[in-house]
Amino acid sequence: MSRLPVRKTYKLFIGGEFPRSESGRTYEAEGQNVARASRKDVRDAVRAARGAFGKWSGMTAYNRGQVLYRIAEMMEARRAEFANFCSGPKEVERSIDRVVWYAGWADKLAQVLGSSNPVAGPYFNFTVPEPTGVVGILAPPEPALLGLVSRVAPAIVGGNSVVVVASEPHPLAAVELAEVLATADVPGGVVNILTGRLEELAPVLAGHMDVNALDVSGADGEVAELERLAAENVKRVVRGDADDQSPWEIAGFLELKTVWHPIGV
Template sequence: MSDRPSTDRLSVFKTYKLFVGGKFPRSESGRVYEVTDGKGRWLANAPQGSRKDARDAVTAARKAFGGWSGATAYNRGQILYRIAEMLEGRRDQFAAEVADAEGLSRKAAAARVAEAVDRWVWYAGWSDKVAQVAGGANPVAGPFFNLSVPEPTGVVAVLAPQESSFLGLVSVLAPVVVTGNTAVVLASERSPLPALSLGEVLATSDLPGGVVNILSGKVADVAPALAAHADVNAIDLAGVAGDPERAKELQVAAADNLKRVLRPKAVDWAEPPGTERMLAFLETKTVWHPTGA
């Protein structure tokens, strides 16, 4: 038998899975769908999430909410910054996936990934500062302090942008979790691979399981289940910005159980972000306290 290594080996193709509760389950249905690049070239099979997968993700997000929302803002910022460090170390991988997903040159994709990592750091820095923007002391006539304190809304469903597979994803996910919410993300239907790879980064970071849950699949299958779920407190419809009929259906489903809804609109994800998406998923608690006590 020859000692020389064989050159006729088969490549080990990556099996992408959902990310739910800090683990990597296959879709409950066992179904997958083909992911292709802009030229129709096959890239991988992605798990086709079902309504059952959506319910499991919401359960995991609700279980994680108490611990994550109860953590100090400084601690959340540390954890998110650690995620940025890990993303920085895998920039080449994400650049390759973004280049395939969005039809970009490798150089342009690398620049977009770098921008996404910087944006994650930017949001991490807001963790212990957003309360100063969203809260404050209110003037009252009487011997009382009156304070407005921002608190997270709860479990937020996020429909990731379809056309911006990584920068857009970071732009809608980071502001949800930095303020203490937990998230169920439906990745871009056309280009889910960067989102599913993000799950691998989150799983090996300090982020508690269930804080972020990532699903892939058909918007028509998964999004209605999230919009109608009574234990989802809010929903970001960024992923249906180009489908007004679908957006309307989801808003009607969300209104049935009084969800907070961030309506879809055209966004240039390359533009510098603001505080809008962080403030969209915060509630305000008002506290009265007598002076001198």
């Protein structure tokens, strides 16, 4: 007698936990019922991200790099599952390698993007990159896994916490990634993943007053209204690439802080 497989419930990922949508709604995608997040879920996710920001941004860069590398390790262990939720093993491998690539950036950003500034006076003056805070990410519809990883990794490696709206047609890779993150030493709330209708969730994220930056890489064409909403608290708006790796992708989510101190005896 063949065994009946145990199915998975596809839920949200907020503050390190896996709740259903508070609205009790789902939608069908890739043959599964997937949680359909509400505006309230967005707000809860932003609150979780803000709560996690201090700890994550306060970790040493070396430590953050190790956590990212740990994500890659956990992904490697789930290669087969991931391959079912994207274009196949090649995309999974590229995604894992991309996470490793970004992991290595954590403790190099300050040296590449920062500077020591020779001001005309008796002052020591230096500039360091710092995370901008909570970043809202509209993940590209596809590639389902590589697009998601290409947007999330550069945002978190610099110390930001993120709220991601997963690809609406291909959300399962994101849910799978959430399960990886939950077991990869990523502090709860650093990455929050919502599945649901982009049209419903994107404006809420874009207009949220406690979100510091908005990545519109996954917005379908019409970004003007989202950018208008983002202006309400002067959000940094990033239009990133769904398949690119570069330190400049990280820089879009960073602030530059300049510190002065007198030199004297």
